[in-house]
Amino acid sequence: MSKVFFSSWNGKLTDERNKKPSERMDLQDLDVPPQLGEKELKAFIGWAGMVIVDPELNVVETLKEYFQSVQKESCGRCIPCRAGSKVVADRLEKLLEGKGSKNDLAFLKEISSLIKDSSLCELGMSSPVPLLHALEHFAADFEAYLSETPPARDNGLAYQPILTAPCRNGCPAHINIPKYIECIKEGDYEEALAVNREKTPLVGTLGRVCVHPCESNCNRQPYDQSLSIRLLKRYAADFGAKNNYDQKAKNVKTAADAARVAIVGAGPAGLNAAYQLAQKGYKITIYEALPIAGGMLAAGIPSYRLPRDILNAEIGLVESLGVEIIYNTKVGEDITLDQIWKEGFKAIFIANGLHESTTMGCKGEDAGYKGYLPGVEYLRKVNLGEKVDLGEKIAVIGGGNVAMDCARSAIRLGVKEVNLIYRRSRAEMPANAAEVDAAEEEGIKFHLLANPTSILEDSSCVSGLECIRMKLGEPDDSGRRRPEPLEGSEYVLDVDTVIPAIGQVADYSYMTPECGLELTKKENLSTDPVTMETDTPGIFAGGDVVLGAATVIEAIASANRAAEAIDNYIRTGQSKVEAQAVSEKHVEEIGVYKEAVVPEMVGGRERLEEEVLPIKERLKGFDEAELGFKYPAKVINEAERCIKCLRLGMTIL
Ligand SMILES: Cc1cc2nc3c(=O)[nH]c(=O)nc-3n(C[C@H](O)[C@H](O)[C@H](O)COP(=O)(O)OP(=O)(O)OC[C@H]3O[C@@H](n4cnc5c(N)ncnc54)[C@H](O)[C@@H]3O)c2cc1C
Numbered sequence: 001m002s003k004v005f006f007s008s009w010n011g012k013l014t015d016e017r018n019k020k021p022s023e024r025m026d027l028q029d030l031d032v033p034p035q036l037g038e039k040e041l042k043a044f045i046g047w048a049g050m051v052i053v054d055p056e057l058n059v060v061e062t063l064k065e066y067f068q069s070v071q072k073e074s075c076g077r078c079i080p081c082r083a084g085s086k087v088v089a090d091r092l093e094k095l096l097e098g099k100g101s102k103n104d105l106a107f108l109k110e111i112s113s114l115i116k117d118s119s120l121c122e123l124g125m126s127s128p129v130p131l132l133h134a135l136e137h138f139a140a141d142f143e144a145y146l147s148e149t150p151p152a153r154d155n156g157l158a159y160q161p162i163l164t165a166p167c168r169n170g171c172p173a174h175i176n177i178p179k180y181i182e183c184i185k186e187g188d189y190e191e192a193l194a195v196n197r198e199k200t201p202l203v204g205t206l207g208r209v210c211v212h213p214c215e216s217n218c219n220r221q222p223y224d225q226s227l228s229i230r231l232l233k234r235y236a237a238d239f240g241a242k243n244n245y246d247q248k249a250k251n252v253k254t255a256a257d258a259a260r261v262a263i264v265g266a267g268p269a270g271l272n273a274a275y276q277l278a279q280k281g282y283k284i285t286i287y288e289a290l291p292i293a294g295g296m297l298a299a300g301i302p303s304y305r306l307p308r309d310i311l312n313a314e315i316g317l318v319e320s321l322g323v324e325i326i327y328n329t330k331v332g333e334d335i336t337l338d339q340i341w342k343e344g345f346k347a348i349f350i351a352n353g354l355h356e357s358t359t360m361g362c363k364g365e366d367a368g369y370k371g372y373l374p375g376v377e378y379l380r381k382v383n384l385g386e387k388v389d390l391g392e393k394i395a396v397i398g399g400g401n402v403a404m405d406c407a408r409s410a411i412r413l414g415v416k417e418v419n420l421i422y423r424r425s426r427a428e429m430p431a432n433a434a435e436v437d438a439a440e441e442e443g444i445k446f447h448l449l450a451n452p453t454s455i456l457e458d459s460s461c462v463s464g465l466e467c468i469r470m471k472l473g474e475p476d477d478s479g480r481r482r483p484e485p486l487e488g489s490e491y492v493l494d495v496d497t498v499i500p501a502i503g504q505v506a507d508y509s510y511m512t513p514e515c516g517l518e519l520t521k522k523e524n525l526s527t528d529p530v531t532m533e534t535d536t537p538g539i540f541a542g543g544d545v546v547l548g549a550a551t552v553i554e555a556i557a558s559a560n561r562a563a564e565a566i567d568n569y570i571r572t573g574q575s576k577v578e579a580q581a582v583s584e585k586h587v588e589e590i591g592v593y594k595e596a597v598v599p600e601m602v603g604g605r606e607r608l609e610e611e612v613l614p615i616k617e618r619l620k621g622f623d624e625a626e627l628g629f630k631y632p633a634k635v636i637n638e639a640e641r642c643i644k645c646l647r648l649g650m651t652i653l
Pocket of ligand 1: 287301330351405510
């Protein structure tokens, strides 16, 4: 158990320096998370002070490293932060070299207070805090460098600086959002794209379909509205695509004798793992069951939300790194996991997603009637260009994004009446509010507080759907109020097709008793939550098959962690994630802002909304419905709404 040596975090002083190690407070009892990852946490310093675990920590060296990082991240819009952080870092270096004087110590105190009080953004205002604490509580450590025998400099530590903000913390993949917003403000879309590309090839895709937890976390929200972060990302990606930025991307040459990694499934998780591993020099082969790559991005999400030229260009970027995708090859049917091992792969990453529909438990569901078509199967057919005959009236069951995609696609395919049946009220619908609004605008008929009880047939073809009205009872485990049937309220909808879209499950046909893989209670593949390694050494997994029906950005995040762990596994025999990822997780857990910071001087600038295709145009086919920001002035304007509530933390391992 790690013990606290000293902490000044969040204004609470815990000074255990004079106690015996065994009597010191457990790190767990402090309001910061305990060590993460392989190595023990030696210290964490940042916006709210210092937490020191290792009594041997060189405080002066650590602060110099911290201020060098502040200097790198400072945007330069105000002098105190940009110039002040350099002066502090230089003065600390002078001290460490044994060339300092008492005046330097006084000066450090003065300039830290000046930077804190006169900077315009949170980075400048918060970064002097640990130095001021150190000057107060570790004065002897600084003075030691003025003596004739100064302490040795400690270079054996790993310093992991993390520029953080609520948006970045809220992003499961920890994309450096503050940094790319800054780039956009400067009109540097190439760099903005490059910052995103550090984490994923799927930038234009995310710019369209990401559920943007970053925006829900944005500190501007309590003041007026969050920033349109997703649309800023989209603009940078589209600008890059138009200007061939990816042509300039580093073209990785894979060595002939490079270690090989096999991936099951070319969805966002599989593609992301391939992208990261290929850049680390591995030779990647993806086995994909379908004739196309992209997973649910290609086979689920309709093209009016995600145009295929955007997706395909991003898949092309992955392939340009030498990644081979073997199509029409289902692992478990066309090739087994055992055969894959025997082909000489050093590790396997499983990311086969959830491609089977959950059943509704209503009468007639298993009868094989013509006109009964599970949601993901229907969307797959539409996306693969297969003919689907839905008839004139249909019923889609569910209140999530998949149900919205089914209903909104049907109306574009010319179905005259699309009924959407959902057992709770609109407020409980799990779909994005924007999707629900769009569905309603496009003419989908909502049947709220209704549930199917029986599929009716005529000559084995669907002829109707019997539903029962529901009322909301007490909240269930999910916190949503439990829907309960209203006895005797059954009614019939005349429909030609019934499309259940209430959930998906995985196909585990590749699992054999010998492969050693385990399932969780929720029937997902069991993995270590950090490294994504399964119970079988060398087999890793990520995306929906591990997380349950999740999101693209979560699939990307899990794949990135797995890619790091796979790299370590192949190089060292041990799967672990790198210090950078440990540090990102650390900062996420600390929380950065316990409460939203409402800045004093925020101009009243409303969130800018994107252009959308008029409804009449939308319903003519599958043309993209949401058009993003068209003009740079709008993009820069929106980026300027960022209140720069970023802060710098540093994990020392
Ligand atoms: C209709 C729909 C709309 C959605 N909309 C959104 C949205 O707007 N925003 C969002 O963030 N998320 C959305 N999601 C969720 C998101 O698409 C998933 O979370 C994400 O695609 C999961 O990625 P994955 O790589 O784990 O799996 P998938 O994307 O499912 O990819 C798995 C891949 O593995 C292949 N495969 C399966 N079995 C095998 C096998 N045995 N052998 C070889 N290959 C195999 C599949 O064909 C597929 O290509 C949506 C999902 C659906 C179904």
